[in-house]
Amino acid sequence: MIRFKLNGQNVQSDASPQEPLLHILANDLQMNGQKFGCGKAQCGACAVLMNGDPVRSCVVPLAAADGRSITTLSGLSEGGKPSRLQQAFIDEQAAQCGYCTSGMIIQAQALLDRNPKPTDAQVRSALDGNLCRCGAHNRIVRAVLRASKGA
Amino acid sequence: MSLKLAQQMLRAPARRRFLKSAGFLSLGFAIPLVDVHSQASAPRLPGDLNQHRRLRAWIRILSAEKAVQLLVGKVELGQGILTAVVQLCADELDVDMARVQVVSGDTDLVPNEGVTAGSFSMPNCATAVRQASAEVRVILLELAAARLGQPAAGLKVADGMIEGSGGAKVSYWDLVLGQALEREANGLAKPKPASEHRYIGRPIGRLDLPAKVLGQPVFVQELRPAGMVFGQVVRPPTYGASLQALDAAPIERMPGVIKVIRNGSFLGVVARREAQAQAAAQAMAQACRWKVPERLPGTQAMPAWLESTKPDRVIETHKKPRSNGAAVVRTVGASYYRPYQMHASIGTSAALATLGVDGVLRVQTHSQSVFETRAAIAKMLGMTLDKVRLQHVQGSGCYGHNMADDAAADAALLAVAVPGMPVRLQYSREQEHLWEPYGSAMVMKPQASLDAQGNIQDWKMTLWSTPHGTRPNSEPGNLLPALYLEKPFAQPKPQNGGAPNFAADRNAVALYDFPGQEVLTNFIAEMPLRVSSTRGLGAYANVFAIESFMDELAHQVQADPVEYRLRHMKDERARDAITRAAAAFGWSSWRKTAGRGRGIAFAKYKNIAGYCAVALEVEVNRSNGRIRVLRAVASADSGHIVNPDGVSNQIEGGLIQSLSWTLKEEVQMNSTQVLSSDWTSYPILTFSEVPPVEVVLIDRPGMPFLGTGEASQGPTGAALANAVFDAIGVRLRQLPLTPDRVLQALKG
Numbered sequence: 001m002i003r004f005k006l007n008g009q010n011v012q013s014d015a016s017p018q019e020p021l022l023h024i025l026a027n028d029l030q031m032n033g034q035k036f037g038c039g040k041a042q043c044g045a046c047a048v049l050m051n052g053d054p055v056r057s058c059v060v061p062l063a064a065a066d067g068r069s070i071t072t073l074s075g076l077s078e079g080g081k082p083s084r085l086q087q088a089f090i091d092e093q094a095a096q097c098g099y100c101t102s103g104m105i106i107q108a109q110a111l112l113d114r115n116p117k118p119t120d121a122q123v124r125s126a127l128d129g130n131l132c133r134c135g136a137h138n139r140i141v142r143a144v145l146r147a148s149k150g151a
Numbered sequence: 152m153s154l155k156l157a158q159q160m161l162r163a164p165a166r167r168r169f170l171k172s173a174g175f176l177s178l179g180f181a182i183p184l185v186d187v188h189s190q191a192s193a194p195r196l197p198g199d200l201n202q203h204r205r206l207r208a209w210i211r212i213l214s215a216e217k218a219v220q221l222l223v224g225k226v227e228l229g230q231g232i233l234t235a236v237v238q239l240c241a242d243e244l245d246v247d248m249a250r251v252q253v254v255s256g257d258t259d260l261v262p263n264e265g266v267t268a269g270s271f272s273m274p275n276c277a278t279a280v281r282q283a284s285a286e287v288r289v290i291l292l293e294l295a296a297a298r299l300g301q302p303a304a305g306l307k308v309a310d311g312m313i314e315g316s317g318g319a320k321v322s323y324w325d326l327v328l329g330q331a332l333e334r335e336a337n338g339l340a341k342p343k344p345a346s347e348h349r350y351i352g353r354p355i356g357r358l359d360l361p362a363k364v365l366g367q368p369v370f371v372q373e374l375r376p377a378g379m380v381f382g383q384v385v386r387p388p389t390y391g392a393s394l395q396a397l398d399a400a401p402i403e404r405m406p407g408v409i410k411v412i413r414n415g416s417f418l419g420v421v422a423r424r425e426a427q428a429q430a431a432a433q434a435m436a437q438a439c440r441w442k443v444p445e446r447l448p449g450t451q452a453m454p455a456w457l458e459s460t461k462p463d464r465v466i467e468t469h470k471k472p473r474s475n476g477a478a479v480v481r482t483v484g485a486s487y488y489r490p491y492q493m494h495a496s497i498g499t500s501a502a503l504a505t506l507g508v509d510g511v512l513r514v515q516t517h518s519q520s521v522f523e524t525r526a527a528i529a530k531m532l533g534m535t536l537d538k539v540r541l542q543h544v545q546g547s548g549c550y551g552h553n554m555a556d557d558a559a560a561d562a563a564l565l566a567v568a569v570p571g572m573p574v575r576l577q578y579s580r581e582q583e584h585l586w587e588p589y590g591s592a593m594v595m596k597p598q599a600s601l602d603a604q605g606n607i608q609d610w611k612m613t614l615w616s617t618p619h620g621t622r623p624n625s626e627p628g629n630l631l632p633a634l635y636l637e638k639p640f641a642q643p644k645p646q647n648g649g650a651p652n653f654a655a656d657r658n659a660v661a662l663y664d665f666p667g668q669e670v671l672t673n674f675i676a677e678m679p680l681r682v683s684s685t686r687g688l689g690a691y692a693n694v695f696a697i698e699s700f701m702d703e704l705a706h707q708v709q710a711d712p713v714e715y716r717l718r719h720m721k722d723e724r725a726r727d728a729i730t731r732a733a734a735a736f737g738w739s740s741w742r743k744t745a746g747r748g749r750g751i752a753f754a755k756y757k758n759i760a761g762y763c764a765v766a767l768e769v770e771v772n773r774s775n776g777r778i779r780v781l782r783a784v785a786s787a788d789s790g791h792i793v794n795p796d797g798v799s800n801q802i803e804g805g806l807i808q809s810l811s812w813t814l815k816e817e818v819q820m821n822s823t824q825v826l827s828s829d830w831t832s833y834p835i836l837t838f839s840e841v842p843p844v845e846v847v848l849i850d851r852p853g854m855p856f857l858g859t860g861e862a863s864q865g866p867t868g869a870a871l872a873n874a875v876f877d878a879i880g881v882r883l884r885q886l887p888l889t890p891d892r893v894l895q896a897l898k899g
Binding site: 072138139 | 228229230231354356357359360361363364365366367368369370372373375381424425426495496497498499545546547548550577579580796800801803804805806807808829830831835836837838839841843844
């Protein structure tokens, strides 16, 4: 039995410890943010925070979550109220299809936690491993910078 | 359709049956369920309202919920169409946007508006919604007038509350509609002038965005009804391979496996858990022996293959002989190439299919063509149309015909093998990359004859292309799994689309006013690699060629590229788009520095849709061949703008996607198979490579909606190649403009 914290709540899973954490989050624990994109840690759509660090849940086995704290997209908001970063994505309309959005927000949150006032170039560098096909890149960067500038 | 509605329907079959039977009730009034084409005497109605004339097909008043239900056949692909149609509906009906509930892409409920593609949703769906909403408002006012005993002309409406003189009031929700909306639209109601718009013309935020940002269920990949199981398919190693041997017994004994499905060379598995399905599929793939044909041209030989293969048809796309008798002093030509390129959706395609106890197969899908895909799936399975229902649920952005329909077909094949079980299937990255129908490779050869002043007298464009359209089109042979069944369906021979949209030859006719112009299309029906509609079809390649060649000619006659274009262009809106992009870029004040260059290009998409000009600046590193795009400006005229932020998002997104195509993308193959299997072997543009983009919107209040989604790709590709030429003095005519090609060109 693997036990970990999911968005502040204690959860457990009796699935095979080798199953990807992504499957456990999406299929068993009904989490919607992180998405399957490549299964190879190449695109970032499945990013979640593990003890505050961004990880690619498509290649992280369930066993690695044991005793850790996992945060998904919905874990960033409080009582359904968007976090500052989530609100900035809405304010900047920083998406088209929105499939990569969860991974973008998770990756950007990890950046802001380390570096609350990043430059444009630092935001781009932090998001270079997250792929967007719709071409919403500049909007996404603006959203992260907006969130970093305070409420 | 909205996910919420999809889930409600999954959970509440009783409610669904009610909706369905309510639809059949109208038969009692002798009003056909399927709207007929306009009769000779009936007026031509705006957009798709002409095909689906009954108002209730589009709009219903939900009195109990104090809401308006808007039913549309077009679907949300991330382009924002559902937000735009709600803006229109709310403004014309005088209700708050929050009261409009959209149902889209459900074959049981909505008008069949064909495929959501080709930048047609604004001209065809949005205009229909606007007119239908305006007519429903007139009907509601007439009912209110009768109820209040006052003339309709004196009534005012705010958020569904109708007010007459002396404080008399009645709301939309209190009116008894009876059969009022069963009548056909008559085209008499006039949509509001721009001055009365509350939502139209404003940058209203996307209605679907908050849920996507908060992690609420939106996507088909996030459906998980009770009892759901997981499907996987095993594809052959390459096109046309056939299964020689497989011992499936050990696979059937693997943990969690519910069923192994083998039908000819189609192989699938259904299991309790996603990882179990994947493990079983992997084991099955390893246990198979395949016969693999060797018949691909290979990446390098592809341009020569196009020119040397006998075309299925040689099409005279355009022929306007010159009659001015002007003397020609020289004739020049050039050859350009566009390789196979991918849709490359970030999310792999997925579907959820369930064969219900009522014998109805329900498929939840991110297809762009739910009605035609339903027909194709029904034929593939030997089922009648009324036993197959497709419901659109959003997926990852598709940019054309990706594998959405294949996933729906695969899920359907698995679901009918395990009746009662909802089967969700999502492809691996390799499956999506290797099997999606790519954008076709093309060769384009423009040629021009110039007079003594350097003006173009004769223009001739010859192009070679494999098909651009193998959408389901109600034919199972267009669904990937159907080709591999024991009784396979043959793929119908693809056709090239004709005027006014064209396909391979889309935008092959230059909009410039050349005294003579001729376009010849060598349409090759054979498909070494599987191909279908990819954002813009032939437009990206043809505009790349036309606008690169215009630039070459301008340089040859030592003309400014902006002036040279304007010299040949009479269309005022085109001139405006070019001029405004150049002005915003700072074209006239720009000064050349070493290693830097600027480029401009223009197109009117399909020559009937949105106008767009792109100007950009690059820096080229001569030692490593890398191109850096420093900044880009795009002008866009899409007619009357409903949502300026939506237009801006589409233009900028299209521009950035086109930079990725132009700088990086080429599907690699050897003689047996595709080699581009993931994001490492098929890289796309990343954040650090994306330049700042400025979009200049040109609004045309009162003019028709032209559509926007495919306007900026063509001009972007050519503007980039033109800027590279300006920077290093060498012309690159083969896409993509990789560092290797730049270095090779510099060596000469």
